[in-house]
Amino acid sequence: MTRANTAETRQGSPDRSDTGSVAARARIHRTLRGALRPEPWKRGLVLAALALLLGLLMLLHARITDRGGLGSLVETFLPWFGLFVPVLLAGALWRRSASAVAALVLPVVVWLSLFGGTLLDKSHAGGDLTVATHNVGADNPDPAGTARDLAASGTDVLALEEITPQAKPVYERELAKGYPHHAVLGTVGLWSKLPLSDTRPVDIETDYGPLADTKPVDRRTAESRALRTTVATDRGPLAVYVAHLGSVRVFPKTGFSTGGRDRNARALGEAVAAERNERVVLLGDLNGTVDDRALDGVTSRLRSAQDAAGDGFGFTWPTRFPLARIDHVLVRGVTPVSAWVLPATGSDHRPVAAGIDW
Known part of the structure; x- marks a missing residue:
């Protein structure tokens, strides 16, 4: 009886060689599965x-x-x-x-x-002066409404770009009450609650356009896309530049063309570098962001109010869905304390404003 039970037990027990082969097959299976299904x-x-x-x-x-x-x-x-x-x-x-x-x-x-x-929100309360800039758009269907909206913002100094001859008297009429001092040269202008002096065009094609020096002075003024003036403040004179750099074009054969804009930026950078006033504000549509290397001649000499005292990216163009900040308030010798984007008008750009402090 004992021998029989022992024999049956031996027959029911797995052989060691069989156990080893099962383990080997399991290892191979895991390896193949790992190869087919990476970690x-x-x-x-x-x-x-x-x-x-x-x-x-x-x-x-x-x-x-x-x-x-x-x-x-x-x-x-x-x-x-x-x-x-x-x-x-x-x-x-x-x-x-x-x-x-x-x-x-x-x-x-x-x-x-x-x-x-x-x-981050880097804005602070206060400020000695508020400034704003807006490309009002040559195709703006409601310049009078745009002027009223800008006047309602309450800024002390207001720069406008892309002013057409037809819209110029409209802006002058609508802004006259809030801004008794103004200057318009070519397609750019500045309206101010404070007195202006020494207003002159800035030829942003100087030394870069072959015909720049041959144009009569009155023609250069009529075609001006940039001006420089002095704003008389209680804290001293402030040099203010208004500029509208050349547009960026896209051509099927040559691609993304920035030649005109880049020439304007270099000339504007040289004009700002030569400015003797310690306190400078540049307002305008530069058709480029502060990250764009083409504007280094300007941005290396002035700092962005939006970057220093704004909240968010401050995108300004296009109006319906802003993708880039190409309208700027840039400063030197004064401290930005706040910067913001104003509500949209009839233009394809949004206006921007900033508070500055001495």
């Missing part, structure tokens, strides 16, 4: 590469060639590159890719280093 760090390598490229693009944007205006185009819309981060993050989570999530650290850090401070 989280092996998934989403394409997404990881795209995240790294995005970070490098924002980090090294200044090294992008400006041939065909590519560099200016990238820098104009540079803040919007941050929108690719949540898109890539969604893809990384869907793929359950740890490598893609880790790679996204680079663009996040770069974007925050470039624009993180922009999201």
